[in-house]
Amino acid sequence: MLQLCHKNRVVESVTHTLTSKEQQYESSKGSYLPSIDIGANYQNTYKETGAAAKNSLKFQASLKYTIYDGGKKQSLYNQLESSIDSSKSTIEATKNSISLDISKLYFEYFSLEADKEATMQEIGQLKEELKRVELFYTAGSVTRDEVAKIDSRVKNALVLLQEIELKSQKVIYTLEYYVSKSVEHIDGNATIKLPKEENGALRADIKALEYDATSVLHEANVKKSQSMPVVYLDDTLSHSNYFFDNKALDNGFLVENQNIAMVNVSWNIFDFGSRTKAYESKLQEYLSKKSTIEYEKNRADVEYRLAKKSLVISQAKVESTKAAFEAASLAYELIKFKYQNSTIDNVAYLVALSEKFSAQRDAQRALYEFEVKKAELIYFSGKDIKEFL
Numbered sequence: 001m002l003q004l005c006h007k008n009r010v011v012e013s014v015t016h017t018l019t020s021k022e023q024q025y026e027s028s029k030g031s032y033l034p035s036i037d038i039g040a041n042y043q044n045t046y047k048e049t050g051a052a053a054k055n056s057l058k059f060q061a062s063l064k065y066t067i068y069d070g071g072k073k074q075s076l077y078n079q080l081e082s083s084i085d086s087s088k089s090t091i092e093a094t095k096n097s098i099s100l101d102i103s104k105l106y107f108e109y110f111s112l113e114a115d116k117e118a119t120m121q122e123i124g125q126l127k128e129e130l131k132r133v134e135l136f137y138t139a140g141s142v143t144r145d146e147v148a149k150i151d152s153r154v155k156n157a158l159v160l161l162q163e164i165e166l167k168s169q170k171v172i173y174t175l176e177y178y179v180s181k182s183v184e185h186i187d188g189n190a191t192i193k194l195p196k197e198e199n200g201a202l203r204a205d206i207k208a209l210e211y212d213a214t215s216v217l218h219e220a221n222v223k224k225s226q227s228m229p230v231v232y233l234d235d236t237l238s239h240s241n242y243f244f245d246n247k248a249l250d251n252g253f254l255v256e257n258q259n260i261a262m263v264n265v266s267w268n269i270f271d272f273g274s275r276t277k278a279y280e281s282k283l284q285e286y287l288s289k290k291s292t293i294e295y296e297k298n299r300a301d302v303e304y305r306l307a308k309k310s311l312v313i314s315q316a317k318v319e320s321t322k323a324a325f326e327a328a329s330l331a332y333e334l335i336k337f338k339y340q341n342s343t344i345d346n347v348a349y350l351v352a353l354s355e356k357f358s359a360q361r362d363a364q365r366a367l368y369e370f371e372v373k374k375a376e377l378i379y380f381s382g383k384d385i386k387e388f389l
Contacts, residue, residue: 004179005102006095006386014094018087025080032073034065050249053242060238067263070228071221079218086211092384093204099385102178103375105171107368109186112168114364119161122357126154133346146346153350192374193388201382206296213289220282226275229267236260304380307373314366314373321363328352328359 005011038061048054066073130150136142176183237259244250268275332352339349378385 004181005098008098008178008180010098011091011094014087014091018084018091021080021084021087025077025084028076028080032066034063037062037064048245048249050251050253053250053254054245055243056240057243058238058240060236062237063235064232066230066232068229068231070225070230072225072228075218075221075225079215079222082211082215082218086208086215089204089208089211093208095386096204096379096384098178099389100375100379102175103192103385103389104372105175105178106186106188106190107371107375109168109171109175111365111368112164112171114368115164115361116161116168118357118360118364119157119164121360122353123154123157123161125353126150126157129349130154149346149350153354190389192371192378192385194374195378195381195383195388202297203300203380203382206293206300209289209293209296213286213293216282216286216289220279220286223275223279223282226278227268229265231263231265234262234264300380300382304377307377307380311370311373311377314370318363318366318370321359321366325356325359325363328356332356 038059040057040059043052043056043058045052045054045056130147133142133147133150137144137147172183172186175186238257240254240256240258242250242254242256332355335344335349335352338344339346374388375385378388
């Protein structure tokens with residue numbers, strides 16, 4: 001199921017974002033390679049002279065290459081590489097977040113199945129008792145209110161069963177949203193094993209924030225580099241054909257083949273502080289993101305420590321609910337014996353029956369909640385839940 005969820009529309013969306021950034025990076029690298037342009041032009045002169053033929057045809061090819069751009073190229077490459085790393089971490093974080101959601105839904109489904117089983121057992125015992133009491137009522141040995149009490153318990157349990165079934169269907173429908181396909185039933189008995197190492201790693205979502213902040217810093221350097229001179233090479237090779245109507249004007253001074261190479265330097269030394277302000281703006285954005293990262297790291301640390309504490313409490317809850325169920329079961333058997341021997345009324349019996357199956361539901365739910373707490377601890381420790389499921 002996790003494999004299907006990791007291919008859903010949400011993951012597909014962030015994957016497209018990554019592909020877009022990778023293609024943008026390749027495009028930027030290509031823009032710094034030498035470029036070649038070819039062209040041709042036809043010229044018709046109204047008054048022919050020795051310097052201008054009546055008709056002329058010219059072909060040319062130009063080579064352009066940026067020799068130095070003030071460090072903009074490397075800063076741009078660094079920016080795009082950090083942006084790509086951010087998208088990769090976002091994909092990883094999205095998948096792990098989905099894994100946590102699926103784990104919660106998966107174990108919630110089986111918690112509800114356990115609730116359903118316990119409730120059906122309770123209904124079965126109540127119906128048997130109802131039949132027995134109705135026989136006694138017919139014989140005149142019990143009153144009508146005793147029958148009504150058990151009958152109302154049966155009806156309440158049936159309503160509870162329907163509520164559990166509705167919750168179970170909601171879980172299935174939510175899973176369908178994640179897997180993007182119909183889910184009829186959930187099988188399996190998966191559990192989560194805890195990692196041997198307890199040390200936490202940096203979560204993928206925080207890694208994405210760090211890469212994003214680094215990308216902004218490199219973008220600031222791109223703005224800063226625009227204040228430096230730019231040096232580029234321009235080499236043009238041309239071939240011309242001249243067609244004179246007056247052959248006497250064809251003196252051979254016009255050049256047919258020519259190559260012109262130029263090294264150009266451009267340096268904008270004043271722009272009213274535009275580029276400086278652009279750099280400072282991006283630098284402030286970077287500092288803002290750094291502050292956000294520190295906040296998120298502190299919060300992640302708190303969440304991890306709370307997850308560890310919650311796991312310990314959950315484990316203790318498993319033991320306590322198990323003990324409570326065993327105690328409730330023993331108490332029920334004793335009260336049932338006394339009730340059937342008419343030493344106590346059916347109120348105490350019904351209370352004991354209710355407490356037994358309530359304790360049974362709590363014990364089963366505690367087991368599945370413990371699995372969820374393990375998944376949360378793995379998530380907040382920065383590890384991949386899928387590896388431990």
